[in-house]
Amino acid sequence: MSKIEEGLLYKESHEWVKVDGNVAIIGVSDFAQSEMGDITYVDMPDIDDEIAAGDDFGALESVKTSSELVAPVSGKVIARNDELEDKPELINEDAYAAWIIKVEMSDKSELDALLNAAAYAEIAK
Amino acid sequence: MDNSLKTTCLHDLHVELGAKMSPFAGFDMPIQYSGIIDEHNAVRHAVGVFDVSHMGEIFISGPDAESFVNHIFTNDVRGMAPGSILYGMMLYPDGGTVDDLLVYKEKEDRHFLLVVNASNIEKDYTWMLEQAEGFDVRIDNRSAEWGQIAVQGPEAEKAVCEVLGLPEAAPLGFYTFCDCVRDGKRVIVSRTGYTGEDGFEIYASPEQTQAYWRALMAAGVKPCGLGCRDTLRFEAGLPLYGDELTADISPVMAGLGMFCKLDKPGFIGREALVAQKAEGVARKLVGIELADKAVPRHGYPVELEDGTEVGVVTTGYHSISLEKSICFALVDSAHAALGTPLRIRIRKNTFPGVVVKKRFYQTNYKK
Numbered sequence: 030m031s032k033i034e035e036g037l038l039y040k041e042s043h044e045w046v047k048v049d050g051n052v053a054i055i056g057v058s059d060f061a062q063s064e065m066g067d068i069t070y071v072d073m074p075d076i077d078d079e080i081a082a083g084d085d086f087g088a089l090e091s092v093k094t095s096s097e098l099v100a101p102v103s104g105k106v107i108a109r110n111d112e113l114e115d116k117p118e119l120i121n122e123d124a125y126a127a128w129i130i131k132v133e134m135s136d137k138s139e140l141d142a143l144l145n146a147a148a149y150a151e152i153a154k
Numbered sequence: 155m156d157n158s159l160k161t162t163c164l165h166d167l168h169v170e171l172g173a174k175m176s177p178f179a180g181f182d183m184p185i186q187y188s189g190i191i192d193e194h195n196a197v198r199h200a201v202g203v204f205d206v207s208h209m210g211e212i213f214i215s216g217p218d219a220e221s222f223v224n225h226i227f228t229n230d231v232r233g234m235a236p237g238s239i240l241y242g243m244m245l246y247p248d249g250g251t252v253d254d255l256l257v258y259k260e261k262e263d264r265h266f267l268l269v270v271n272a273s274n275i276e277k278d279y280t281w282m283l284e285q286a287e288g289f290d291v292r293i294d295n296r297s298a299e300w301g302q303i304a305v306q307g308p309e310a311e312k313a314v315c316e317v318l319g320l321p322e323a324a325p326l327g328f329y330t331f332c333d334c335v336r337d338g339k340r341v342i343v344s345r346t347g348y349t350g351e352d353g354f355e356i357y358a359s360p361e362q363t364q365a366y367w368r369a370l371m372a373a374g375v376k377p378c379g380l381g382c383r384d385t386l387r388f389e390a391g392l393p394l395y396g397d398e399l400t401a402d403i404s405p406v407m408a409g410l411g412m413f414c415k416l417d418k419p420g421f422i423g424r425e426a427l428v429a430q431k432a433e434g435v436a437r438k439l440v441g442i443e444l445a446d447k448a449v450p451r452h453g454y455p456v457e458l459e460d461g462t463e464v465g466v467v468t469t470g471y472h473s474i475s476l477e478k479s480i481c482f483a484l485v486d487s488a489h490a491a492l493g494t495p496l497r498i499r500i501r502k503n504t505f506p507g508v509v510v511k512k513r514f515y516q517t518n519y520k521k
Contacts, residue, residue, distance in 0.1 A: 066174075066381070067191045069472045070447045072501070088501060090449045092190040092471060093381050097501075 031060035031153055034125045038140060039149035040101040045125065046143060053102045053132045053140075057089065059124040060153035065091040068120045071113040072098075073129060078106045080132060082139050087129070089120070102139045104132040156182070162207035163301045163360030164367050171377055179273035181208040184379040194385050194474045196376035197349050201307035203370045204378045206355065207363060210275035211300045212268045212282065216291035219264040225421055226285050227257060228405060228414040231266070234259035239329045239346060242413045244281065245423025249404035249430060253278050254395055256346065258331055267342070271395045285422065301363025305370070306353030306378075306386075308518065314343065314354050317373040318366050323354055328519045336362060348383060350390025350517040388469050389476065391441070391513030397452060397468045398439055398482055406430040407484070408439045409512060437465065438490040441512040443480050444498065446505045447472060450481040455499045464489050467498060473514060479505075480514050 033039075038046045043061035047054040062068060070090035080086040080100040087098040108131040113119060119127040134140075144152070159182040168175065173184035184205065186193060196202040214223055223231050229242030238259050244252040253274040258267035270278045279295045286293060305314050314323040322332050323343045331344030339359050347353035356366065371377065384394065393399050398408050405414050406427050414427055444450065450470030455463045470481030481498070489496060490509065497504040 066186060067189050070449060072448065085501070090472065092194075092385060092474065093185070095449060095451060 031058070031063050032125070033058065033060070033146050033150050033153060035146045037125070037146065038101070038143035039146070040099060040143055041152055042099040043153065044099060044101050046101045046140070047128070048140065051134055051137065052107065053104065053134050054128045055101060055130050055132060056128045057098070057120065057124055058149070058153060061089075061096070062120050062124045065089060065094065065096060067092050068117045071117050071120070071129060073109045073113070074106050076106055076109060080104065080106060082142075089117075098129065100132075101143055102132060102134050103136055104134040107131050107133050160208075162205055163363050164205040164207060164303075167364065167367055167371075168205065168377075171371070173377070173379060178380055179208055179271070181272060183208060184377070186379040186381045187377045190379070190381040190385060191474050193376055193378040194382040197307045197351055197378060197382065197386055198475055199308065200376070201305060201309035201313050202376040202378035202382075203313075203367070204304040204306065204380075204383055205302075205367070206304050207301040207360075208272035209302055210270040210272060210278065210295070210297040211302075211357065212270060212275075212279060213294040213296055214266045214268060214282075214291055215262075215264055215294075216289075217264060218289040218291050219266055222286060222289040222291045223257060223266050223268070224418065225289070226282060227255075228421060228423070228427075229257070230415040230418040231257055231259065232418065236261045237330050237332060239331060239344060241329075243399065243405050243410070244278065245404070245421075245426070246401060247422055247426065249406070249423045249426030250401040251395070251399040251403060251405065251408075252281050252401070254393065254399055258342075258344070261333065273396060299359070300357050301360045302355060302357045303363060303366055303370075304347055304349075304353060304355045305375070306347045306349040307351050310351070310353040313370065313373065313375055314356070317369050317375065318356070320356070326354075326520075328352075328521065345520060348392060349386040350392070350515050351386075352518055352520045384469070385471055385474055388471060388482070389473055389515035390517050391511075391515070393439075393482075394469065403439070403484065404430060404435070407435045407437055435487060437484045438487050439468065439482055439484055439512065440490050441480060441510045441514060442483050442496055442498065442507040443478060443510045443514075444505050444507040447479055448500045448503075448505050449479055450483075450498045450500060450505075456483045456485050457497045457499060457504060458489065459495065459497065464496070475515055480510075482512060485509075
């Protein structure tokens with residue numbers, strides 16, 4: 030049974046968002062890391078890249094598969110978790126601590142399209 | 155689980171162990187237990203066990219058994235010593251590959267065991283029957299009656315001798331086998347594998363196979379799934395039917411010409427291979443090593459510096475043992491020489507690489 034953290038918003042494609050004012054902190058869910066197995070590489074966008082909700086902004090690679098990361102919101106990348114470059118396994122260890130990017134949102138109303146923990150729990154099983 | 159899937163005799167034990175199960179070759183198979191990296195490293199540095207009961211066992215016997223096997227098989231089985239094993243392929247007349255397989259020469263005169271890929275059992279069996287016209291042979295597909303486990307790694311001999319009580323395994327050389335009898339039933343122990351390490355493949359009844367599996371679990375031998383079976387065989391430069399060998403990829407293209415004895419009496423596909431050797435092939439299988447950690451996957455395009463597409467990745471990983479991104483790719487022969495710079499398109503970017511030898515990992519077979 031995978032862990033679903035309360036208080037976060039989720040996208041059907043298994044990304045999570047933690048809202049901090051106008052900033053969206055984005056990662057992937059415990060369900061996603063468990064489905065993928067050992068994560069070996071995180072393909073991340075650069076700082077200042079613009080990402081658009083629904084588009085790929087990077088990818089996770091595990092030994093066996095790769096999985097695209099889909100942006101839950103639109104905006105500008107203001108930070109990325111460079112620790113994942115050398116330690117992608119941090120996502121396996123704690124998917125909610127190992128954030129991937131932080132985005133300055135251009136349209137906070139996009140958050141309304143995301144799922145709360147209870148709704149996401151219906152998908153992540 | 156999809157009810158149309160077949161199961162091996164060890165299926166319930168995998169589920170009990172909490173394996174991640176997935177369809178493979180029509181079987182519901184374990185992909186991983188503790189994790190691909192952990193299982194991979196167990197085989198490289200200690201010992202692991204795989205359920206390979208899905209593999210096919212086809213027995214060939216009769217007065218013409220030797221000439222028939224030699225007719226459908228690329229390697230030369232004439233004069234094989236009883237207890238020896240040869241690797242090779244079955245080919246279509248155009249040189250495309252029907253399957254790659256092991257041929258075991260049995261103790262009894264004119265008896266062979268052919269071990270084929272799970273995904274190809276029906277196709278191979280039908281192919282053999284179709285080619286048997288004019289040969290006095292019996293072709294017996296016994297795949298469903300045999301369980302098979304692969305015990306692989308530097309500590310495999312100890313596990314097979316001591317945990318499984320099969321000391322007959324110890325004196326075996328690489329690519330030889332022996333027959334044992336346990337509980338009145340035949341057990342075949344062969345020093346073979348698909349990992350690049352020393353190890354054994356053990357063929358037994360379903361009940362005996364279950365007992366062996368339980369004994370290995372009790373002794374702490376790591377259960378290994380198909381996930382690391384693929385990473386291990388890939389690093390060792392071994393092809394997988396469906397990726398590096400197909401109906402469109404001949405052994406000459408795949409760099410497996412050494413297993414095709416063109417000087418033996420005619421075999422199906424021989425003329426095509428002779429022509430391919432003489433005229434050269436359009437594409438060849440190569441190894442490519444990337445500078446970056448991005449992972450090349452099956453189907454990704456291989457390009458020249460100027461963006462011209464010259465090939466396609468057949469298998470790729472961020473190698474667990476070598477800690478770099480490597481792949482097999484089928485590329486135009488003009489760009490297949492060692493040292494050739496090539497790029498691989500991975501999602502939106504291309505990444506630089508260079509052609510290297512396909513045996514990425516130094517294998518550790520028993521001499």
